[in-house]
Amino acid sequence: MATSQLAALYITVFLLSMSTSTPTLAVSVPMTKPGCSTHCGTVEIPYPFGIEPDCYINEWFQILCESSTGLLKPLLNSMHLEVWDISVAGTIRVTNPITFSNCSNSLVNPVQTFTLEGSPFLFSQKNRFTSISCNEIALLTSSDGYPIGGCLSICDNGSSLTPSSTGRILNHDSCSGTNCCQSTIPLDLYAFNTSFQKLNDVKIGSACNHAFPVDQDWFMSNSINISPAGEIFDSIPVVLDWNLYNYSPPALSEDDHFVKSFHCERIQNKMQPQNISTRCFCSKGFQGNPYFFLGCQQDECGARSHICQRSFPSSVSYTGLGLLIFLIVVARWLNRVIKKRKHNKSKAMFFKQNGGLLLQQQSATGEVHVEKIKLFTSKELLKATNEFNVNRVLGHGSQGTVYKGMLEDGKIVAVKKSKIVDGGEVGEFINEIVILSQINHRNVVKLLGCCLETEVPLLVYEFILNGSLSQYIHHQNDFRLTWEMRLRVSMQVAGALSYLHSSTCLPIYHRDIKSGNILLDDKFNAKIADFGTSRSISIDKTHLTTLVKGTFGYLDPGYFQSSQFTDKSDVYSFGVVLVELLTGQKPVFLTPSGEWSSLATHFIESMEENSLFDIIDARVRVMKDGGKEEIIAVANLAKRCLDLNGKKRPTMKEVAATLEEILLLVTS
Template identity: 35%
Template sequence: MHVSQYIIGCLSTCDEPLRNGSCSRTVGCCQADLPRGVRYYEGFFNSFYNTTAIWRQTPCNYVTVMEMAAFNFSTTYLTTRVFYDADDSRTPVVMEWGITRETCQQAKINRTAPYACVSDHSDCVDGDAGYRCRCSDGFRGNPYIQDGCKDIDECLDNVTYPCAGICENTLGNFTCSCPRGRDMVNGVCVKNRRSTWMAPVVGASVGLVALVIGITCAYLVRERRKLHRVKQRYFRQHGGLLLFEEMKSQQGVAFKIFSEEELQQATNMFEAQQVLGHGGHGTVYRGVLKSGVVVAVKRCTTIDEQQKKEFGREMLILSQINHKNIVKLLGCCLEVEVPMLVYEFIPNGTLFDLIRGDHTRHISLNTRLRIAYESAEALAYLHSCASPPILHGDVKSTNILLDGDYTARVSDFGASILAPNDKSQFVTVVQGTCGYLDPEYMQTYELTDKSDVYSFGVVLLELLTRKKAFNLEGPEQDKSLSMVFICAMKENKLEDILDDQIKNDENMEYLEEIAELARQCLEMSGVNRPSIKEVADKLDRLRKVMQHPWAHEDPEELDRLLGEPSVVNSAGTTGNFSMTNKAAMGLESGR
């Protein structure tokens, strides 16, 4: 049952001597506790008590509601108006209040009145007079406005929030910790027992680690210096200093000295997937420089002392070669035991891949003749225009590359092979590829320009027949393409070995001219072979004839294009390259 009214009271007497102090005794004053939840009160003196006997001695009588702790009784209150007049007759009162007479839960769901606890970090409190708001623990301020409750920085009030260690303020709270090596015991930081033995152990461990690191760094520095000295020695051995001096003296030489690290990065540490091919002098890798330029990097296998001494000079000579049908040498790396060469990258593979690849792919005679002419022009440049002359030494279809337009680009032309000046400079070990080697070179160990002519003759046979220069799987008499060709020429069976794609009645006289040129290149004696320049000129004339078929109708124009006399002389011979009997008969009948 809810009680709505209370009657309370107390009795005060003056029978005993009056004393100043609190109103804890009923002498001169009395007090009664006001119940909680009272919303209205009325104070009065009960008429049943007789005060007429004392009213003259104590004329002042008061009743008031005030905070008990704030009242201090004085005997003067009974005979004067001091109590009434003090502080404008105002007394302190602690009152219980609330926002509305609702609980917190009711206020939150009430749609008619707004919820009062709007600040973050505020709490709702239920009371007898209704709900009210307060800031959460660790916060201070006004919970009735937005952002009214602010975080208390406990670390600034060491009295209210004592911390004997390291104080760190957090949102709504704080942490108190001890320095390393100390523990919190009863609110006080005391020395950690472990610190007595951990300090020397940790110190010794750190010292040991520092010693190991120091020794390792010293070893790495020593090895790096050792490697640097080795690289410098290789650089000097390969003529790097000479190369640098020559490059300074000759302006405009587009040639670079690469470091080993540059080429390792370019080829992904010479990964097997980057291999483009293998040659007699090394392996060729595809690489991409930091600038984005795609290159071909050739790692040579071995090099003798004589070649090491001349390497710098030869690199400079090769760097100055500028011919449209020769792969450009961009630079080299000399700080390794065996030098590495960096060439421009040629995208369409080798001539060997073209003629030995998909046999269903048609390769016209014009295309084959053009590739042969361009290759011969490149070799002629090496033999005649380079100073000193350069002998390729390994002419073969795998060393003739094809660029984006399928233009021939001779590569791998023996960077360390210069035309010898005397017999003492001749090689002592035959180098080259089986099937292309000059028989005279194999007997005399003397590499000459006519050795390249012999090898080029084998390349001509590959273009004519689309067969391998040397076939290990065939019968003994059919292993060497050059031997098969010589036998076919002697037995007048040339048509039997020619490629079907180019063998027809219209092309036969040109094929016989090319075959005759190849036969002359394959002469056993070098002196009987034409020079590579003469070979190139002959191929050029044949190309022009094929491009101008109307020349057959005009013998004089045909003679002009071929550069040969139209009438056989009394000795029965024509020029250096006489046409075959069949071709000559064709010309006679054409007249």
């Protein structure tokens, strides 16, 4: 028997010996209907809300208990909002959509209408409309545009809303009209719009502005983290009142005790008189949930409080009381020791499972120095990503999901949560660490560290602000890549690949070059990412692999057929990226006849038929700085990269030099 269990047994025996003259405390009352789940994670789910069918009163009150992040989290299915807590007194706290203006964080909800119209929910007056802004009037308007509230905040002398190196903390003490303001919200509010208006058209700095209703009780006792760029990463709760329309209380019975246990009252909405809801309460001396049969039970402590005061029999000496206290202290200490031991054992197991031993072996060979790689704790990264909140997701890849995070020092990072299924994928994870530890190039994303003590391994990279090249080529975007920018990005990628192929101790082949793995920083310089499938190749190796890996549409046909990967395979993939930049087409696309076609094949055929400009992206054709001769030169280079005979393709060093010459012609 474990020591903590033994101590608990001693305490139980001791307490039982005293129970003859000690009354029993009231039993906790049920808050859900029989047979229904009581909790989702740590959140209690009382009726009329519920998880399983027949456990909630109607579809508006259905709770989804989802575990996509590894932790159980309740979602209000009808509104798709994360639930913080629910009270049978008629309130529910949910994660709050945040309105922003002039911010770079594309993950935060844009300016929009937040509506609860048609639902049994409305915004509680326990909330306060809060604006974090500088020289801005934050307006709260009805869905038809009529002003219903708002507040004004002015700038301080330090312009604290402008980007800083460390970020800042906001709490109720610092929300007094300078950079932050608050106002009450109207009664019976179902929907609202938010917008910002400059004070007297004064434009100071480039502040990132936010507006949102927030649970004032939560705001008074918590703080909000604001990033160096002025962006809010924390989840913020808002209180909603919930109402039961056309509700019939639990059927009365002849049991007088039951009839007296609860009472209900009808409440009319002052703004919408036709909406009459029912609110029920447990009667005085009862506690529990009044919304189902026998949900309210007698509260012995409330009715006769003296029976809840535990008194020890006179026969119990001070020695016995001291022994009890001693046993409780020992049991708690043992429990902490055992929990810590289990936690350390789990971390050691995960370290081994996630390739820690393999990483140490790589270090022993001199390929990588573990001491140069920062080992983050799971606690650090959980806090940085708000427990891997779905609102922090930057993107999904074949090897995992990438989240945006903020470290304690205010540094913004990208955290990749790997999808580890078997040992082979663990090898890919460790391989990425080994590869990136050897690379020091301005156009390759920088690895900051990793975490091996969690169930799945985590990699921490520098945060690249402007997303992937693919987003700017294939998706509608207000910002357009000019011809010069397209050439510069392609030249930077080619230069980085040339460095990997010929300037490292051992040649490194990326093996998954694509526009989605090319990131753009704040100045739209290229950064190559995702080295999970990359390889360092010795001169005497054949480069044979047992499993072809890469992205369809970018794969070298020769590699696909022979499983032999060479530096010219990266050249082929880069050629597809060049064609993407020229045509704006995806590497595999649907033709007007409804058939899938390879962009590389379609491009080569167009070149041979002298119809190149029929497939050139209109955004390239209309650019004044995109001369016809330069476009043809890049197209000819792409055609050479896509040669089916790998030996005839240029090296990445030659590709980079050619692109540099073309760029000089454009900029001269």
